Amino acid sequence: MGDSVRAMSAQTVLKPQEPPFDPERVAYLEAAGWRAYYDRNWPAVFGLMVQMNREQFRMALPTAVVAAIDIVRASIAFAPVDNDVPGATAHLQRFYEKARRARGLQADAHTLAALEVDYWVVHRRLALERKQAPNHTGDIEPMVASLARLHAALFDAPPEAIRRSAEQRADAAARVDRITGGYSTDVAEDWRQVEAHLREAYGSLR
Template sequence: MTIAPASRPGPLTFDPVAVGRAECAAWAAYYRREWVPFLRSAVTMVRAGFGMPWPRTVLGAWWVLRANQLWAPFPDNDPDGARAAMGRFYRLVVRSGWSGFDPVRAAALEVQWWRVHREHQHDAGGTERELVDALCALYAYVYGLPDSVVRPAAALRVAAMDASDRWVAAGCATDDPLLARERRLLVASFSALRDAVDRRPDRADRCGPDLPSGPGQASTGRPPRASTDSGGTPSSAVAGSGTV
C-alpha cells in the first residue's frame, strides 16, 4: 500500500486550513449567487478533501455546484434533484477507490443537514442541536467514528453557520468581519475533524486510492423532505459537501 504524495490528499490526510478557507469562499459565493466563484471553490474543496484525479475532481465539483443550484431557489427548490447530484458526486469518490459507504446514503445525509440548517436559519423549526446531530450523522457514516468523537467538529461548523447566517442578514458584504469569523470557525471545525480521524484506531483497515486508509461508516437517518426556504452553501468535500 503506497502513501499519497502531498499534492493528493485524501479524507484522512486533508488540509483543514485549505478546506475551511475554500468552504467559506463557497458559502459566500452561494449566498451571493456567484456560481463561477462557487465552482472554483468547490474544485479546491474536492481536490483537498479527496485527492481524486483532476478529471474526477472537476466533475465532482460540477455535481456539487449542481446540487447547490437545485437546492437554492425559494420557495420551489428541488431536494430530490440535490440528492441525486450529490449521489453522483459520492459515486465518483467510491469509484476512485474509497470503499465502505453507500453514495446514496451519504447523499441523503448530506441534504438532510442542508434541510435542518435551512429550517434553523429561517426559524422554521430546526434547532441548533438538531443541526449538530445531522452533521454528526454524516461524519459518523463517512468516517466510521462514534458520534461523540465527531461532535466537536460538528459544533464548530454549526457555529460557522451562525456567523454565515448573520453575515447574510447583514447584507453579504465581502468586507464584513463576520466573514473572517466564519472562516476561522470553519478552519477550526475541519482541524477538529482531522484530529478525530487521525486518532481513529482502525484507520489502516479501509483504503482509498494511493492512501493508507479511507472513509468508513456508521449511523442512519431519514431522507430529507422538501424544504420551503432558501439558503445553503456548498457541500464541503471533506466528509460531505453541504449547503448552509
C-alpha cells in the same frame, strides 16, 4: 456550494496511502464557497469545488472537475425557495459516487447524499427560524445532530471528535446566517469567525 458538503452514520475508512487533508485549506475553501453560493456566483462555486475535491477527497483533476459540476447542479437545484430537493439529492449522489471511489469511503453514495441533503434542509429551516425570531436566537442542536451523522459517515474519527467537528461547523453556519439574514453587526468579523470555526471543525478530525 452554499451548503455543499458531508454527512452520516456508517464509518469511513480513508485509503491508507492518502495523506490527510489540510484543515486550514478546506476551511478557506468552504468559507469562500459559502460566499459564492449566497452571491449565486456559480462559476466561482465551480472553481472552489474543483479545489475542494482535490484537497479533501484527493480526486484526480478530471474527476474533480466533473464532481464539481455535480455540486454546482445540486446547489442550483436547492437554492430557490421552491427548491428541487430530489434533484439536488440526485446530483449529490453522483458526486458522492466519485468521492467514495477517490477517498475509499465505506458508506454508499445514496446514504451520503441523503445525509448531505438532510443537513442542507435542516440548516435552511433553522436559519429562517432565527431570522424571524425577535432576538435572532434559536436552537442549532438539530443542525449539530445532522452534521454529526454526516461526519460519522465521512471521517474515521472518535465519537468525541465527530461531535466537536459538528458543533464547530454548525457554529460556522450560524455565523453565515447572521450575514445572509441581514442582522450581522460586523460582517467582516463574522466571515473571519466562519473560517475560524471551520478550521476547528476540520482540525478536530485529523
